[in-house]
Amino acid sequence: MKALITGAAGFIGSWLARMLRQDGAELILIDNFSYGKEDNLVFEEHDFTKEVIRMDIRDRNGIKSIMQAGDIDYVYNIAGIAPLPDCQLNPQEAIDVNVNGFVNILENARIYGVKKIIQASTNAIYENATEFPVREDSFPPPTLIYPNTKFAAERFAQSYCDTYGMSVVCVRFANVYGPHADCLRKQPPFVPYLVKELYYGRTPVFHSDGTQRRDYVYVEDLVKLLTAVRKGTGFDAVNASGNASYSVNEIYQLAQEITGKHIPAVYADDRHYWEKYPGLFQGAYTIRDEILSHEINKFSLCDNSHAMEKYGWHPETGMREGLEKLIREEFRFLEKYDRENR
Numbered sequence: 535m536k537a538l539i540t541g542a543a544g545f546i547g548s549w550l551a552r553m554l555r556q557d558g559a560e561l562i563l564i565d566n567f568s569y570g571k572e573d574n575l576v577f578e579e580h581d582f583t584k585e586v587i588r589m590d591i592r593d594r595n596g597i598k599s600i601m602q603a604g605d606i607d608y609v610y611n612i613a614g615i616a617p618l619p620d621c622q623l624n625p626q627e628a629i630d631v632n633v634n635g636f637v638n639i640l641e642n643a644r645i646y647g648v649k650k651i652i653q654a655s656t657n658a659i660y661e662n663a664t665e666f667p668v669r670e671d672s673f674p675p676p677t678l679i680y681p682n683t684k685f686a687a688e689r690f691a692q693s694y695c696d697t698y699g700m701s702v703v704c705v706r707f708a709n710v711y712g713p714h715a716d717c718l719r720k721q722p723p724f725v726p727y728l729v730k731e732l733y734y735g736r737t738p739v740f741h742s743d744g745t746q747r748r749d750y751v752y753v754e755d756l757v758k759l760l761t762a763v764r765k766g767t768g769f770d771a772v773n774a775s776g777n778a779s780y781s782v783n784e785i786y787q788l789a790q791e792i793t794g795k796h797i798p799a800v801y802a803d804d805r806h807y808w809e810k811y812p813g814l815f816q817g818a819y820t821i822r823d824e825i826l827s828h829e830i831n832k833f834s835l836c837d838n839s840h841a842m843e844k845y846g847w848h849p850e851t852g853m854r855e856g857l858e859k860l861i862r863e864e865f866r867f868l869e870k871y872d873r874e875n876r
């Protein structure tokens with residue numbers, strides 16, 4: 535089996551490369567390193583650093599030459615601009631990568647006969663849902679730029695399947711956590727952020743009152759689903775969720791128990807999260823307060839029965855076990871980072 539993975543130097547793409555290599559797949563790995571990093575590519579059993587081709591998914595000639603050279607069975611399009619405020623601040627770039635880049639993959643896959651494309655989508659497209667757990671087939675359209683890019687990408691996937699008889703599965707990830715999640719970026723995801731604050735013995739700042747609940751999926755469980763969805767033809771969309779929601783306070787409590795560090799958190803109002811992005815508050819039209827608040831306080835919970843029934847997938851990792859693994863690796867990473875950057 536031969537697979538192309540885009541975004542291979544990122545959090546999820548690197549774990550996927552590891553799992554597919556363990557399964558004996560022949561891999562082509564690409565990343566433009568806009569967010570990815572070489573550290574992600576080093577696992578105990580494999581070092582992928584020399585294998586990754588530095589390429590942008592929007593590069594028409596580059597993607598063409600990879601697909602033309604050939605015999606690619608599966609394309610995993612994991613590359614994307616994921617941080618929500620980055621997409622909101624630079625919508626042209628977000629749409630260019632998350633939509634146009636994906637269409638470049640679809641078009642070349644059409645011409646050169648890829649069996650199936652697996653697209654990294656998101657449960658953020660359910661941001662306006664009011665009934666939970668959310669199933670794949672019925673939800674109100676999203677509002678913010680990031681989920682709209684992923685929603686648009688799904689529409690083009692459906693178009694290629696309906697028009698050309700191609701096969702694409704859009705996997706809608708819940709909040710993914712695990713080792714390699716980037717704790718150093720400007721707006722790190724919540725779990726690696728709180729682990730970083732515990733590592734340095736600092737007081738974490740949470741938004742709202744910490745009772746807001748989201749659903750999660752552990753990264754190694756997710757990549758197992760990404761391998762399982764290769765079966766089947768035509769278009770499909772499938773939720774990847776542990777099917778349980780946890781509050782900010784519950785996760786922080788667990789992390790404190792695991793690390794043995796107990797530091798009371800402080801709580802800031804909803805605007806605080808966005809204030810690192812002054813561009814959103816400048817110009818004739820500025821981001822509306824109810825949008826800021828909705829994003830911080832929104833509840834998420836996806837129904838994962840489609841993944842279980844069609845693809846035989848079950849999330850295996852509980853929150854405590856997943857957090858233990860993340861904390862162990864992130865503490866090791868930060869020790870190394872501090873040593874090298876002292």
Ligand SMILES: NC(=O)c1ccc[n+]([C@@H]2O[C@H](COP(=O)([O-])OP(=O)(O)OC[C@H]3O[C@@H](n4cnc5c(N)ncnc54)[C@H](O)[C@@H]3O)[C@@H](O)[C@H]2O)c1
Binds near residue numbers: 544
């Ligand atoms: N992490 C999550 O909780 C989560 C949840 C839902 C969906 N997703 C989606 O999963 C995918 C992977 O997320 P992640 O958390 O691993 O993010 P990440 O930022 O760690 O990885 C994305 C990778 O894509 C690369 N990339 C970005 N633009 C590119 C381009 N134009 N050409 C080539 N490579 C490019 C980046 O350098 C990075 O290595 C994204 O598409 C994201 O939208 C992630």
